[in-house]
Amino acid sequence: MNRIRYAAALFILAAVPGAYLARAQQNAPQQPQHRMTFFVTSVPIGNGGNLGGVAGADAHCQMLAEAVGAGKQTWHAYLSTQAKDGQPAINARDRIGTGPWYNAKGDMIAHDLGDLHGDTIEQARLGSNLNKLTALTEKGEIVPGLDDNPDPKDRTWAYASTHPNSNRHEMLTGSQPDGRAYTDNVDHTCGNWTIGTGEIHAYYTGEPGAQIGFSDRNGGGNGNWNSSHPTMGCSQEALVRTHGVGQFYCFAPN
């Protein structure tokens, strides 16, 4: 009896660490080697270009990060604001630290600000590692992009909000390709992210819109990640018309 107990105890002692090691080894490749410092919001705020200002957008980043256990870092939305009412412009690129940044799976998105924005012509031609397979949500999910599950109705919020796999590759940035705010008199930031109304095509009559980039780098005649074209207005419906739902990039500057 005692001998059996002894053998069983030995067996358990040997088996438990063995199983633990085996599991650790299995899990090891899936563990991010680097802490997540970049993600695309898995869900939009849902009020068009009204994000509650940059503060509201930052809070959205923080909330989503917290939900996946990454709330210890400070998160900033990649958004510019334009000079207005005596307030200076804010450049998206100045809000995100110096990198490198990693996604939820530990893939490096960009080495630094120069890589991310193409500060030299060689960097710009080469481009960063931000693409459809790396621009993941905080949950590590791919954001549906151009030609994913196309449907004639996918340019309406009624459809997009109920079909999470429809194309939604447009990320709000309000930025120029260099990551800086616009300096002209056109509103590229939906009133510094406070306007959530505006007819479709309002932008073409000079009314507010939001500059967007593509998380899948497909479309718009350029595939640019942070500054491809303006939205057609600031309402939720207007964003969807060109295949965006109001998502944006979040970076941890620290």
Added chain:
Amino acid sequence: MPIKRIFAVFVPVLLVASCLALAQDGEQPNAQKHPITFFVTSVGIGNGGNLGGLAGADAHCLALATAVGAGNHTWRAYLSTQAKNGQPAINARDRIGDGPWFNARGLQIAKGQADLEGDTLELARLGSNLFKQSALTENGKVVNGAGDTPNTHDMLTGSQTDGRAYTDSADHTCNNWTSNSTGSAQLGHSDRTGGGNHSWNSAHASKGCSQADLVSTGGAGLFYCFAIN
């Protein structure tokens, strides 16, 4: 009568609006179909980096184009060669005309050389319209990319990011597209994904020049073809 008038205003507005919506997204209405002047070879030559030189690669482009009724153009493979044996280097960008170039669905890939190669900082940042969903074969099919099986996104180019030949002494062109064993070829990505960058024409080098080397790097010996006229 008033209904007709409303229609007369409403219909053109809708048409313009829907054209704008489509154009915004990188899709173009079928009505504006341009003849094909750009494609990714649907198949490789199959002999690794030995394409039979530039002439062999150009002939492959023409054969594939002819098979889809586009043989009436002069087709050039987007490939550079390096200076060797007293022969000067040839730059891929100098072989393909001035553009604009359109894919099998009539979608514009690039307006011209400056757009395609990013000749200014602003153009380089913005990028051309060449990406996974637009870099189609002569048959109008999307080329498998990173995440697809098998991944065949590596495009032979032998070029630097500006579309010019390398000037160092290392082999970047599988011995000017005659080697299926030693050497290496510089590759771009038709899906602009992988290699830590976004480059369509100069992302990284192949492991070697055999067909197996090209396949194991993430390719099938495919390349870009452009019509110069």
